[in-house]
Amino acid sequence: MIELEGVPELIDPVMICAFEGWNDAGDAASTAVGHLDREWKGEVFAALDAEDYYDFQVNRPTVALEGGIRKVTWPTTRLSVVRAGGGDKPRDLVLVRGIEPSMRWRSFCNEILGYAHELGVEMVVVLGALLGDTPHTRPVPVSGVTSDPDLARSLDLEESRYEGPTGIVGILQEACTHAGVPAVSLWAAVPHYVSQPPNPKATLALLNRLEDLIGVRIPLGELTEDARAWQLGVDQLAAEDSEVAEYVQSLEEARDTAELPEASGEAIAREFERYLRRRDGQPGPGSHATDTGGGIADGREGGAGGPGSYLRDSSGPSAGASAGTGTGTGSARPRRPSAKDDTAEDDAAEERDENGEGDESGGEQSGGHERPDDDQDD
Secondary structure, rough: OHHHOOOOOOOOEEEEEEEEEEEEEHHHHHHHHHHHHOOOOHHHHHHHHHHOOOOOOOOOOEEEEOOOOEEEOOOOOEEEEEEEEOOOOEEEEEEEEOOOOOHHHHHHHHHHHHHHHHHHOOEEEEEEEEOOOOOOOOOOOOEEEOOOHHHHHHHOOOOOEEEEEEHHHHHHHHHHHOOOOOEEEEEEEEHHHHOOOOHHHHHHHHHHHHHHHHOOOOOOOOOOHHHHHHHHHHHHHHHOOOOOOOOOOHHHHHHHHHHOOHHOHHHHHHHHHHHHHHHHHOOOOHHHHOOOOOOOOOOOOOOOOHHHOOOOOOOOEEEOOOOOOOOOOOOOOOOOOOHHHHHHHHHHHHHHHHHHOOOOOOOOOOOOOOOOOOOOOO
């Protein structure tokens, strides 16, 4: 039984989730949730039991000295709540931030949905980041994906058509669908040749898209300057290697000749509206979550009737390995493209052509550069 002591009644709550590991290229998604927690001074009210979901040989605890006393910090997933917006139309956000679990994914999702049910969450938004064939010099592509056709129409999102290995982001979204909870995944594409964290440009792109989705103005702090400095640093490093510079130029040409949503009139209008909102200090275009109708307690037509009933009879997914998130910094040297990259890109393109799907919009794979491992969750 979930007991929530000290958590006040929330206003139009939305749950925002991100998990380190396979779904978090460049640490872009987890850094976005961390930014929200830091800017709005989130208060942790719950943490999942690490013994239930983590292999400590994969995600080891850490030891630190605090006032001369050794303290062990265990890998886990924590939940905090923040009051966003302010003024006449505040909104509460339930922030879920942790590490992709090593096992018992269905129980993990059920526990998170249990908290969402108790808090009256109206919508779940899961952030992710993938490796892609995108140049660092162009706007970061962010895909909004949902499994709910009604939600796709009302929020102008794509319906998920992805097939293949998935991570906890995909499993949590599917759990929400079975529990009758409106759920959206936002995926940022990180250049595969500069995948080392942090990637403030991808984090910024996720927050901008999230701002439009939930109708709340998000303070960006120094993130805009960090993104600009990151791009300048990668520019300088790429310029030092003629092969990398040539490869980046080929990605730019491919991007510029493709149909760019960033260059469309609709996208330009969205960017101008965001500028006006920030200048006037106004919230976003409205509370989309409220418009979808019904909180978790009410469920949705065709749902499973509650968070505890998710996929009891189905097998769990592969537990993915970290997706190109390295241990370096954003100023690390871009990875030199190789013949293996070209072969992987050709194979991925052929597979997309055969399936008639074009570029993957669901964000689970990375254009042939990201591969899950073969470990299975329990």
